[in-house]
Amino acid sequence: MNTFMKGTVLLIMAAFLGECLEFLINMVLARELGEKGLGLYMAILPTIVFLVVIASMELPISISKAVAEQNEVYHRSFLQHTLHFTAAFTVFFLFIAVIIYPIIPVFNAYHRSLPWLLLMLIPVISFSSVARGYFMGIQRMAKIAIANFLRRAVQLLLLLAVFQLFHFEQELAILIALLTLIATEVIVFLYIFTAFLRQLHKLHHTKDSPSLPKQSVLNTLLKVSLPTTGLRIFHAASFAIKPFLIQAALIKGGMVEEMAMVQYGKLAGIAFTIGFFPAFIAHSLLIILIPTVSETYANKEIKKVKQLLFKIMMFTLLYAIPAGAIFYFYSHELTALFFEADTAAIYLELLVPYFFFHFFVIPMQAFLIGLGLVKDAFLHSIWSTAVSFILMYFLGSMPQLQMSGIIIGMNTGIVLLTLMHFLTIRYQLSQPVFSRITSSPKSGGCSKSPLL
Numbered sequence: 001m002n003t004f005m006k007g008t009v010l011l012i013m014a015a016f017l018g019e020c021l022e023f024l025i026n027m028v029l030a031r032e033l034g035e036k037g038l039g040l041y042m043a044i045l046p047t048i049v050f051l052v053v054i055a056s057m058e059l060p061i062s063i064s065k066a067v068a069e070q071n072e073v074y075h076r077s078f079l080q081h082t083l084h085f086t087a088a089f090t091v092f093f094l095f096i097a098v099i100i101y102p103i104i105p106v107f108n109a110y111h112r113s114l115p116w117l118l119l120m121l122i123p124v125i126s127f128s129s130v131a132r133g134y135f136m137g138i139q140r141m142a143k144i145a146i147a148n149f150l151r152r153a154v155q156l157l158l159l160l161a162v163f164q165l166f167h168f169e170q171e172l173a174i175l176i177a178l179l180t181l182i183a184t185e186v187i188v189f190l191y192i193f194t195a196f197l198r199q200l201h202k203l204h205h206t207k208d209s210p211s212l213p214k215q216s217v218l219n220t221l222l223k224v225s226l227p228t229t230g231l232r233i234f235h236a237a238s239f240a241i242k243p244f245l246i247q248a249a250l251i252k253g254g255m256v257e258e259m260a261m262v263q264y265g266k267l268a269g270i271a272f273t274i275g276f277f278p279a280f281i282a283h284s285l286l287i288i289l290i291p292t293v294s295e296t297y298a299n300k301e302i303k304k305v306k307q308l309l310f311k312i313m314m315f316t317l318l319y320a321i322p323a324g325a326i327f328y329f330y331s332h333e334l335t336a337l338f339f340e341a342d343t344a345a346i347y348l349e350l351l352v353p354y355f356f357f358h359f360f361v362i363p364m365q366a367f368l369i370g371l372g373l374v375k376d377a378f379l380h381s382i383w384s385t386a387v388s389f390i391l392m393y394f395l396g397s398m399p400q401l402q403m404s405g406i407i408i409g410m411n412t413g414i415v416l417l418t419l420m421h422f423l424t425i426r427y428q429l430s431q432p433v434f435s436r437i438t439s440s441p442k443s444g445g446c447s448k449s450p451l452l
Helices: 002-056 059-069 072-103 105-109 114-118 121-137 141-165 170-204 214-252 257-275 279-298 302-329 331-335 344-350 352-370 374-396 403-429
Strands: none
Touching: 002 072, 002 105, 002 114, 002 121, 002 141, 002 170, 002 214, 002 257, 002 279, 059 072, 059 121, 059 214, 059 279, 059 352, 072 114, 072 121, 072 170, 072 214, 114 170, 121 141, 121 170, 121 279, 141 170, 141 279, 214 257, 214 374, 214 403, 257 331, 257 344, 257 352, 257 403, 279 302, 279 352, 302 331, 302 344, 302 352, 302 403, 331 344, 344 352, 344 403, 352 374, 352 403, 374 403
16 A cells, blocks of 8 residues: 555656646647637547547556556566557557548648648557556556656647747647647657666566466457447547537537637636646546556455545545635636636636546546446446437527536536446445456465466
8 A cells, every 4th residue: 555655646746747737738729829729729639539549449557457466477478468469459550540531521620731640649659558557557656657747848848949939820830739749749658668668678587487378468458458448439539529519509509600619619728627637636546546456356355445445535525625616716817827808717617516526537437447347437438428418419509508508418427427436336346256366376475366
């Protein structure tokens, strides 16, 4: 638990600095791109997130879970096979992307070179994911923390340098802003993958390192990666659809198309930026909870899992309540950092329930993954998103509600998701535990299992 606490504190500190930088990044983007440009930038981000999810195949989660549960002597063989599979996945996804990119309509509103520049992200994200998963599994959280901080710091420096030195037309300015995002991922990849190769080199000198069957490694990866990737793809797809759903509802409710784009930019670029700021704590918890819960539950230490769940929920409550109060009572002051007297302040106030419950959902997803309940998390997301989208479109298209109706739908969906997650975790922890793992002795008296 001492390692857990140290890793948690380190990740939270790094994530806090990263979120501060993210806040500054969005302020720079709002100033340089303008209201419409910010709306276009925010509208393409979900598509990029979708690409990242596909490229990563959720390897950080599957690798960290496998590494945490397995004996250290198997790590070298496991990682070698994983790198081979990753290379094959990368080639396949690049081939598919080259075919699909030209027919994706969302790129029509942007510079024609953007789709091909985004191809660079596929191998970068894929191999970065292997390194992240390994460091998460062995709980070397310093590497993860530095990589997360580096991503924000480099992007901010690049944005400031480029926009201070040059002036661009709006279309080119949006492309340059997205290019800084791509360049940042490349730099982060160089850092974390270099550290990973050094660690892999050390494992090559480990004595008595048995070889694992390729099929066993592939099965272990896919057992977690496929359902988790399905969950993330669903989240990314719904996130990508959301801008167009909101705009369609607003237009049906009587708002002109350009104004609908501007309002979405204020919602996603300002209200979301402010409201999701404290979520760096929840995301830090998720990173360290997955291997911790997986290992503890694999050892059938249910009491420890229950105690950990209680502590995490109480800790989340401690920062979620003051965060919600600040958003509500200081909404105008916070949104004024982006644009003067603005409707974004009203959006922020109405979204307080959404952010509050979101802070609980993230660590609960880590528990669901650690308990082997990824399928349940997936089904919960489908139901809550379906309810949310129906309400968003129905209420948002009402002239008397518009954006207020959109936000009511979002709040309803997150409350439903939180309740389903929590009740499922409680039910699982109340069930008798059966042996699922074949034990093998680990040097030093402990036992962990090889891959099945």
